[in-house]
Amino acid sequence: MKAAVFEGVGRLEVREVGTPEAGPGEVLVKVGANTLCGTDLRILRGEKTAGIKPPAIIGHEVAGHIVEVGDGVRGFEAGAQVTITPMIPCGRCFYCRRDMENVCENVRAVGYEIPGGLGEYMKVPAEAIEAGCLFVAEEELSPERLALVEPLSCCVYGQVRSPVEAGDTVLVIGAGPIGLFHVQLALLAGAETVIVSQRSEHRRRLASQFGAHVVVDPSGGELPEVVAEHTQGRGVDATFLCIGVPQLVNEALRLTRKGGRVNLFAGFAGAGLSEIEANLIHYNELRVTGQTGARREDFAAALDLVVSGRIETERMITARFPLEEAPKAMEAASGREGIKVAVIPGYRDKT
Ligand SMILES: [Zn+2]
Ligand SMILES: [Zn+2]
Structure with missing residues (x-):
């Protein structure tokens, strides 16, 4: 063969x-x-x-x-x-x-x-x-x-680790195949608002087609504003980081509300080192998890x-x-x- x-x-x-x-x-x-x-x-x-x-x-x-x-x-x-x-x-x-x-x-x-x-x-x-x-x-x-x-x-399991609840506002960072699955799964779980952060216009369009309510190009710097706008300034209930860039971890932590869930879904390039604003996890009582397979x-x-x-x-x-x-x-x-x-x-x- x-x-x-x-x-x-x-x-x-x-x-x-x-x-x-x-x-x-x-x-x-x-x-x-x-x-x-x-x-x-x-x-x-x-x-x-x-x-x-x-x-x-x-x-x-x-x-x-x-x-x-x-x-x-x-x-x-x-x-x-x-x-x-x-x-x-x-x-x-x-x-x-x-x-x-x-x-x-x-x-x-x-x-x-x-x-x-x-x-x-x-x-x-x-x-x-x-x-x-x-x-x-x-x-x-x-x-x-x-x-x-x-x-x-793998995405199904990711949402076992970081459950999405009915009425949640969910942020998905990265709308490649994994991000697009997370969008769909979050909607199935009853998320009320799904926000997608994605640089490529083509992928933003796809995210909308798959049901994302709000799509944002993060390079303009408006993502925090958009999240605040949709969450009365609190931050989202759950964030799925679907891009393996360690520097994005802080952004994921910052945009999630107190007591919210952050899933570091994507594997990180290289050693995955990044400076983490640890107090965001501490004072905001975030539930941070990873996931594999x-x-x-x-x-x-x-x-x-x-x-x-x-x-x-x-x-x-x-x-x-x-x-x-x-x-x-x-x-x-x-x-x-x-x-x-x-x-x-x-x-x-x-x-
Ligand atoms: Zn694979
Ligand atoms: Zn075994």
């Missing part, structure tokens, strides 16, 4: 590799689509190295159809449309036993140490099936939409939201590339204008 193989920093090569087969306990999936995310870009740039040993087939936001079911696998049939939560928890460690499987001490991940979705086929290992990481979509939908369950699941229950919730259409995914996909053009797809994904880029094996033949 063809696959996009990460060969080392800056090198993604599309070439022939052996087609995997489903051994005992395993399932073979014909990949329908793999959407790209910032983590893939960071792997390609050499910024993320943990668990990655080139040559490696990366890609962890993936959906497709089962074509082969190995001996002993129960509950899955050929033809079913599936998606996978890439982080395989061990189920036994300190964190797994405390409902924090997303930070499992023995995690193994599809698209990192286990070959991922940037190939024509992907083998789902027995450990992933046993752990309950493979999910069947009850309704057929486009694979690129189904692949978005993964990033959405998602648990299987969040993935199940996200799947339900996508299949039911309560979370809109169609307009999130702004570019599609065949597998042969995976390197070009990566380039497109690093641009600021689009939202989600999908790699679709056989895309040209389908259109």
